[in-house]
Amino acid sequence: MPAFFIIVYWTGIVIEIAIRVPYRQVVRTAAKTDQRVTSTEKIILALLLAAMVILPLIYSVTDWLAFADYTLPTWMGWTGVGLMAIALLLFTRAHRDLQTNWSPSLEIYEGHNLITTGIYRFIRHPMYASQWVWVVAQILLLQNWVAGWADLAVFIPFYILRVRAEEKMLLETFGESYRRYREQTGGIIPRF
Numbered sequence: 001m002p003a004f005f006i007i008v009y010w011t012g013i014v015i016e017i018a019i020r021v022p023y024r025q026v027v028r029t030a031a032k033t034d035q036r037v038t039s040t041e042k043i044i045l046a047l048l049l050a051a052m053v054i055l056p057l058i059y060s061v062t063d064w065l066a067f068a069d070y071t072l073p074t075w076m077g078w079t080g081v082g083l084m085a086i087a088l089l090l091f092t093r094a095h096r097d098l099q100t101n102w103s104p105s106l107e108i109y110e111g112h113n114l115i116t117t118g119i120y121r122f123i124r125h126p127m128y129a130s131q132w133v134w135v136v137a138q139i140l141l142l143q144n145w146v147a148g149w150a151d152l153a154v155f156i157p158f159y160i161l162r163v164r165a166e167e168k169m170l171l172e173t174f175g176e177s178y179r180r181y182r183e184q185t186g187g188i189i190p191r192f
Contacts, residue, residue, distance in 0.1 A: 002071075002077070002143055004077075005077045005080060005081070005140075005141040005142070005143070006059075006060050006141065006142065008080070008081050008084060008141055009056060009060075009084070009137075009138065009141040009142055010056075010060065012084045012087070012088060012134075012137070013052070013053065013056075015088050016088065016091060019088070019091055019092050019095055020095065023095050023098075023099075023100075023102045024104065026100050027100070027102065027103055027104065027107075027109070030100065030109040030110065031109060031110045032107050032108065032109055032110075033108050033109065033110055033112070034107065034108040034169065034173065035105070035106065035107045035108075036105075036106040036107075036165060036169055037105045037106055037107075038165075040161065041105065041106070041158075041161065041162065041165075044154065044157060044158045044161065045105075045158075047154045047158075048151070048154050048155065048158060050150070050154075051150035051151040051153070051154045051155070052138075052151050055146055055147045055150050056138070056142055056147045058147070059142055059144050059146070059147035060142075060147075065144050065146045065147055068144050068145035068146045068147075069143060069144050069145075070143050070144070070145060071143060072140060072143055076140050077140055077141065077143070079140055080136075080137045080138075080139070080140025080141040081137075081141070083133050083134075083136055083137035083140065084134070084137040084141065086130075086133050087130045087131070087133040087134040087137055088130070089130075090119070090126050090127070090129055090130035090133065091126075091127060091130040093118065093119045093126065094119055094120075094126035094127045094130065095127075096118070097115055097117065097118030097119050097120055097126075098115055098120075101113050101115055106162070106165055106166055106169055108169065108173050112173070114170070114174045114177055114178060114181065116181050116185075120185075121185070122185060122186070122190040122191075123185055123186050123187065123188055123189065123190055124167075124181070124182065124185050124186070124187055124188075125163060125166075125187050125188050126188075128159055128162075128163065128187075128188055129188035129189070131155060131159075132155070132159075132188060134151070135151045135152040135155050136152075138151050138152070139152065163187065167182070
């Protein structure tokens with residue numbers, strides 16, 4: 001069964017790439033009015049790539065990380081499958097609702113709008129919410145202390161740094177509109 005869960009993980013990676021590619025093409029040509037990408041963010045993004053792709057690839061095709069394997073009950077692997085599906089649904093919905101307002105980093109484009117509809121009506125950061133669900137799914141699907149847990153270890157500092165900077169940028173860009181929106185919605189968990 002672990003091989004099946006590994007296949008599910010890689011299927012999730014392929015789906016996530018397929019979701020993002022059309023939006024990435026659009027933002028490449030858009031004129032930026034503000035860009036706040038730091039060297040720290042670039043380093044953490046490279047570490048996220050290693051944690052989400054490179055280490056799982058090494059785990060999947062070699063036995064180099066076998067020393068760190070663990071075995072979970074099968075139902076936990078299936079829970080990982082369900083969480084992966086939830087993560088991909090959140091990821092898809094966030095991109096669809098943002099459309100051309102999506103950016104891979106801290107950027108504002110000409111004509112950038114504050115999106116407060118769709119999933120953004122409930123939470124401000126559904127893509128980060130999807131990634132929180134993803135990191136838990138990765139732990140359950142890739143049953144290895146290195147390949148399974150690396151993404152969580154890197155995502156925590158990324159999330160803390162990125163959300164703080166993103167909230168600041170959105171507040172400076174959209175002012176009172178963003179302040180009101182922030183008071184009405186949760187970050188990654190809906191506020192009821």
